[in-house]
Each structure stands twice: as structure tokens, then as C-alpha cells.
Amino acid sequence: MIDPFLLRALAAGIGLAMVAAPLGCVVVWRRMAYFGETIATASLLGIAGGLALHANLTVAVLITAVLVAGALLALGRQTIVPADSLLGLLHHAALAAGVIATASLKTPGVDLTGYLFGDVLAVSNADLIWIAAGGALVLASLAALWQPLIRLSVHEELAAAEGVNTGRIKIAVTLLIAVTVALAMKIAGALLAIAFLVVPAVAARPLAHSAERMALIATAIATASVATGLMVSSTWDIPAGPAIVLVMATSAVASLAARRI
């Protein structure tokens, strides 16, 4: 007999994996890992804001993630500082501000660790509905944008010259990342959310010969990692989110190593 909280954790983790893994492929192709990382870390500020205002945390994180994503897009237009340095600055500033904001809340029983690394065993039915609805939205958008996204990733200027509206698609990808980060918050937390996107995609790359295959393999690896991670977590009583991420990372390293041999 499996406990209901473990079943909910499994459903939430698999639901997230099915959305985050294909989107993660795009994040890897477009070299947006650190960009996503910055959005995810800044979401901690959304958590603090949501707790302070007694608002729905998923909504608070969603709004914060979208705002930060917009700010990053706008800042991306400057050219005097390299983009990754700027992201480094914002990522750490957001983390520092988020930790201070969460710690200074007078709300009793605030568990900072849960917000940083997720608390998948505390997933509620409402969280599951968020993941199902939000996930369906992200997957449908991703499917609709798939071809132009590949063209943009292969060669942005060629895609633009051929009539792809690259500006609009880049904004759409950024929004999809923001929504997925919000969905991942409860499961993986501000610091591990992007692992659900990037790590399965990295694991899938050496095994794939087409873009679609890469997305499917990444989804399979992510789903299997969620199940394995939860099992490991409940067997040895270790934190569930980090356990899942570690299983994903192990498969990525194994996949990259197998390619070398």
C-alpha cells in the first residue's frame, strides 16, 4: 500500500517531468540554462511576497517569474556587460534578497529549506491541479512553436530572414520557462527547479539523433528519475527533490560517459 502523499508526490513529479524535459531541450539549445536559473532563484522573492500578503504562493511565484523574465529580456538588449555576467549578478542578488525576505517574515513555521529545495511530499491536490493545467498549457504552446523553435535554435538570423518572427518566439519561450519554474517550485524549490529542465535534456542529447527524439528521451529519463528518486528518498529517508535531481544527474553523467567510450 502506497501512502497518498507519496502518490501525490509521484503524480506531481511525473507531471512536471513531462513538461520540463521537452522545454529543457529548448533551454539547452538556446543556451538559456543560466537565464532560467536566474528566474527560478528570483522566484524566492515571490514566495516571500506571497507569504507576507497571505496570497496563493503559486500565483505569487508565477507573477514574480514573469516580471523577472521580462526584466531579463529588457536587460538583454544592453551589450556593454556579457549576458552571463549580468545573470550572475542578478542571480546572486535575487538569492540574497530572497533569503533575507523569507527569513524576516514574522509568519511562524516558515521553512526556508522547503522553498529552496522543494517539498514534494507536501504536494496538495490544489498543487496537482496547478501542475496539470499549467503543464497542459506549456506543452500545447511548445507543440505549436516546435518547428520555428528548432529553426531559431539552429540559426537565428537564417530563421529571421526566412520570415520567422524570432522576437515573438523568444518572448514566448521566456514565458514558458517562467510558468514552468512556478510549477516546479513546490517540487524542486528555487535552487533545483531548473535541474528538471536542463539535466534530462543533457542526459538525452548523446542518445538522440533528432530533436523530437531528444525531447522524448529526456521525458523518459526525467519520469524514471522521479520514480527512482522518490523510492530512494522514502527508503533511506533523504530529501525527495534533491534525490530526484541526483538520479537525473547520474543518468546524464552516465549518458555522456557512454558516448565517449
Place this chain on the structure above:
Amino acid sequence: MTALAAHSHGHHGCAAHGHEPGPAGSANALIAAHGVSVVKGTRTLLDQITLAIEPGEIVTLIGPNGAGKTTLVRALLGLERPTSGHIHRKPGLAVGYVPQRFGIEPAIPLTVERFLTLGQTVTKSALDETLTEVGAGRIRHQQLPELSGGELQRVVLARALLRQPDLLVLDEPSRGVDHLGEAELYALIARLRASRGFGVLLVSHDLHIVMANADRVVCLNGHICCSGHPETVAGHPEYARLFGTEAVAAFGIYTHHHDHDHDLTGAPVTRPPLPKADP
């Protein structure tokens, strides 16, 4: 040097002549720039460019590094908004584009065949025919990141051709291709132009082969220094200044002279006509 100053009378102007359309192009020009300037900060990258490409014509854009060749191509393709002036495209114009540097993102697994059919409907026979034409038949199932520079060039050209272009735009296509491949490439483009009748805009700073294949050469250095038949441009003093006297000596012709000079900032300075030299 004396060979260069053979005769300066005759005064073939540097722009196109006779029955050919003017610089702004005819009514059915594929694409035309009208007084296009691009200014970035304090730098004027393009200054009042007026240029048109007619159906079936090979126009080669030459000029030194930093002359604004790529900026002009980007402006014509709609990738760069002109600061002033405008670009006119024939309605429904299909453009095939071969960008200058084609860095493939190795993180995307993609075969040649998939790349060629990405976002466009291509029949199997068209795919076979085009791959054979560009000499890429044997690599169709290979992964894109595994291709050599020359192979990648052919594949990108194949994609441009599969779009059934009215206008083919190639930005320094010979870069990264060995010399033999380069001659082959230009011969292929000339052959395809003859069979398919599209217009071609070619950017290059490699003069010799280009000169042999172009209908019209436009010499760019921020502004259009001169344009016309390859021989006309090759004999232009501005061309000699931009490319060195060696390039001119390679053609051994000098048919006209220029009506302006350039000061140190590159701005044109009008000068009085030279007294006619004795032949």
C-alpha cells in the same frame, strides 16, 4: 603604376549606363534600397544607399572589411531597420539566404535531410535533385554538427534553393571553403541562375572569381563608391584605392576616373575634373 594611368578620358561613369535600369531599379526589381542609411551611435555604417536587383541578375557587392556589406544585406533582408530611407521588396518575394558564418549549435541533434525540410514542404524529387546539384547527396543522413565547413555551406545553399527563391542572397559564401571549392561554388551559382532564372546578390571580398561571374559589381565603402560592369569597376580608381593596385593590375584596365575623393574620415570630397590627358 604607369600601366594604371593608361587613359583617364573616355569618362565612362561608374554607374550603370544605356538601356540598363538606373540605380533605383526598374518597376519589376526584386528588391530595392532607396537612400538607405544605417547609423549606429556616432558611426554611419551605410550612407544613402540606392541599389536594386533585377530578376535573373547577379549583383556582387564588394568592399573592404567594415565597408557595411553585411549591414546592407541585413537591411535588404529586413533584419536591420534603416535609420533613414526605405527598402522595397517585390510583393511575395521568396528569398533564399546563405548567411556569412553558419555556426551550428551542436546541442541540437538534426540530420541534413531534416534541416532541409524544416518548416518547408519539400517533395522527395526536389530534395534528391537539389542535393545532387550542390553535391551533398552522400551526406543527407549525417548529423549537421558533424559536417565540415564546405559541406555545411553546400547544405545551407541547398536549403536556400529548396525555398524556390526569386532572389538568392549569399554573404561571403567562399569563407571557410578552399580555393577549388570556391571556383566550383561560383560556377554552380552561375549555372543555377541560368537554369532557374533567380536574381543573385553575392557579397565577397574575393575579387577574381567574383569578377568573372557577376553581371554587375557594386563597390561599397559605407557609401556606393562605384558600380557597373565588372571591368568598369575594376578600372575605377576608388576600387584601386580600396583593394590595392595589385587587384587592378590583375585586370590591367583603367577606363574612367572618379569625380570625388575621400577625406580621412571617408567622407566624399568633390574635386574638379582632371585636365584631359594626352593619349
